[in-house]
Amino acid sequence: MLPSLLLLWSLNQEIYINGLPCHDPKRSWSNQNLYSVPLDLDVRLRRLDLSNNFIRQLHTLGLPYLEQLDLSSNQLDLISEGVFENLARLEELNLSRNALNNNLGRNSKALQSISRLKSLDISMNRLNDEAVELYLRNKSSLDQLKMTGNALTRLSRSMFKDNNNLRTISIDNNLISVIEQGTFESLSRLEVLNLAKNNLAHICDFKLHQVEHLNLSRNSIEFFVTHEDERLYRLEILDLSFNKLLYFPIVPKLNRLRYLHLQNNMVGALTSEAEMVSEANSLYDEIVHQDYIPFAKNNLHSTWRLMPLTYIDLSYNHFRTFPLETLSLLSSLEILNFSHNCVQNIVWNIRNDSESRFNRQIFFSSLKYLSLQANGLTHISPLFLKALTQIETLNLQGNSLQPCAPAEHPILNPNISCVTFGNLRSLKHLNLRENNIQKLHVNMFQKTSLVSLNLAKNAHMVMHAGALEEVQGTLQSLTISEINMSGSDLSLPRMPALTHLNISNNRIDTIPNSLSCSPLTEIDIRNNILGSLNHSLILNLSGHLQIMYISGNNFNCCDSRWLTTLNELKIKLPDISNAECYTSENNILLTDYLENPLNYCLFHTNLEQIYINYAIFYTIYNKYTETIKAAVLNMNVLLVLTAVYKYKTLFLPLMKWFCV
Structure with missing residues (x-):
């Protein structure tokens, strides 16, 4: 007992001596x-928050x-x-x-x-x-x-x-x-x-060797120039976004720069890449040497060649041509955002080798992600696509590109303005949304291994039955919404890897049975003209299905086994509060219908149909079932059931109607 008391006393002394609070x-x-x-503040407090009050002194x-x-x-x-x-x-x-x-x-x-x-x-x-x-x-x-x-x-x-x-x-x-x-x-x-x-209007000589992260965004900077020296700069992140830059920045020669933010500037406003590079070098010489030196060193390219850059954002600039040579110098570049510029054609305009006078072959050997969204592109040189040797994600949304037909070879015929995606063996994610594509040809994606494909908002696109055959084994996500497609137009091969499907905002009245082999976890069928869903298809999908979007269709309330199954399996229906089904009298929210479906289908059915079925029943009753008459008059339930069973082939359609 005594050792325990001594230990407790020593701990209390330590708390008292060090001032450590016990609460x-x-x-x-x-x-x-x-x-x-x-x-009345406790003197043992370590942290005190008095924010958002009216304290003046x-x-x-x-x-x-x-x-x-x-x-x-x-x-x-x-x-x-x-x-x-x-x-x-x-x-x-x-x-x-x-x-x-x-x-x-x-x-x-x-x-x-x-x-x-x-x-x-x-x-x-x-x-x-x-x-x-x-x-x-x-x-x-x-x-x-x-x-x-x-x-x-x-x-x-x-x-x-x-x-x-x-x-x-x-x-x-x-x-x-x-x-x-x-x-x-x-x-x-x-x-x-x-x-x-x-x-800030300009950075004439950046000398902060110790800084790792420099944020100069949202100033009025027109140029960023660094004197060349042999010291190592620790700079890893440089943010020059939302400025007035006309040229690429001339950064320190020896650096650790990995992330460069140049979005929302005026880079590329000059007519050509060569002119932009020349102007940047002239500016450098003027600042460093105070005069213009003809045939001086290409300082911009010499410093960019040494940059270990992995990410660059050039979106929302004024490029009218793609700066092939400058960007190809970045041998470590993995992510390039070139969206929202003014490039209509990516032309393979590479200077000849000074000695052999042959076109130099350049590659984007590390580039994995490229966004060219919203440029107005109508043509991409196949030589440029060939240079993307490691590309995994290609975002071409919001352009005007047309895929090539099988007989068209843009390499052999440079006048063809279509684009071919064959031979992009590393490509996994392709976004062709909103390109006004007219036709998706057979074997469009041969020799690729696409995992996700977005074809949405190509309102007049005709999809060939074999367009997806080359990627049917690898495709996991497919978006073909807002294409004005009918059920007869939708021809999908068996896709054993497909987990996400979006066919919303079309005119589809039936879902292809080929999807029964797909391990779909999420499907979006909103805003179509579906009256019902194939119950057996729902059962086949139920093993993997987690989320389903269904609103905006014309579901029949009295043909709803699929809905009951989804409800019983607890499949998430995030938009069910906006979904409706219809009877002959009115539309009903599916949430209300699920609470008591018999109230709507048994008692809200058209009275005229009831009279017709009653007349049929009465005719059969008079013509074939004297035994039933006698059994009914004698209130003999057993005889009635026996007679109904005897004439079950006649009564089966009526029984089905009453049990809907």
Whole structure:
């Protein structure tokens, strides 16, 4: 007993000595309509949240173990000078969304007393350049700094002189137009720098060797140029999106750049790739050498050749030609987004080799994903497709491409404007949505191993019966919606790998029985003219089927075994609340129908049909069943059943009608 008591006493002493609380060390007073800091705070608190209140002044806090303090979204404009003196362990302080542009002298002195602060957020306080310098004094321990949404216009060399340990700086959404040389160079540990949403016009000489992630998006940058040197830059992510770039950036020669964001710029506005490259090199020479040097080195291509880039986004630019040579230099490139440009034809326009004078053969040897969506393409050179040796995903949505017929050979006849996808052996995912395709020919995808195919929104497309035969064994996802296709037009081969099928928004009245061999997990049949579904097909699919979309059809309420089966098997019908079935009298929501189907099919059937069936029954009754008459008159149930069984071939149709 004594050893146990001694152990308990020692643990209590350790908790007391180290100040470790024995309860939840966090307390939240957020959104409590507070006008001051509560007085009854537990001195053992480690984390205190006072955000989203109305606190205007901050006075001394006696919380010696506090590590995190959140005062964001208050009305704080005055901090007493000694307020943080007793917060010896404070590491994270959030003062964003206050009014710290007031009382700069007193407030900045108060913050200088925090010796261990690692994270500081002073965003959205309407702070100017001078105010920020005051707040950042004596903050040598700072690791993370956020100054989003203030009023900074100029970053000076003295701003971060006391913050040499900074790793992350966010100064986005300010008014910065000038960055003095040396502002960030001395921050040797800086890894992430966010300068998005400012007024920067150009980057003339990028010298931040230590930065790994640089965000310059949503400025007004027209060019990005780096002097060539032999030092290694650690830059891995460069975001120049939403700017006014006319040229590709000239990045450091030795770098680790893997992700380059150039979307929503003006790159490619010049008439040709050659002209764009020439202009970029002239600009580089002008900046570096202060004059134009004829026949100078191609700095753009020499630096791009060394980039280990795996991802580049060039969407929403002004390209009218595809920059074949420049992009082919990126030997590690795996993902290229070239969507929403102005390229109508991809022509194999490669310069001749200077010595042999033969066309050079180039390859995109690592490219796996290529998006050419919404370019207005009418022609793609087969030599370009041949160069995509490792392509897996090809997005051609929103163009005007026509697949080639079997007899057409675009390599032999360059005047043919059709596209052939044969021999793209690595291709797995193909999107041909909204291309105004007229005909899908037989063996369209021979020698490919497509896993997913999207043919939606080709409103006048005629699909040949053998169009999918070459990929019937590999295809897992097929979309043929919005094609104006009828049931007789839909001819699908047996596809033993198909798991997702979308045939919505057509005029289909029956689902092909060939699908009974497919392990479908999801099927979309919305907005067709289906009156019923094949019950045996549903049973065959039920082993794998998980989700089915059915709304927008003309289902017959009284032919609903398929629906009952789906309901019993608990197949998900996400849109069943919008689905209807019909009787001769009105339409009924399927959710209502499922609750009591007999109410609608037995008692809401057309009365005229009841009279007709009753007349038939009465004729048979009079003509063939004297025995039944006698049995009925004598109330002998056994004789009635015997007579009905004897004449079952006559009564069977009537019995079926009554049991619907």
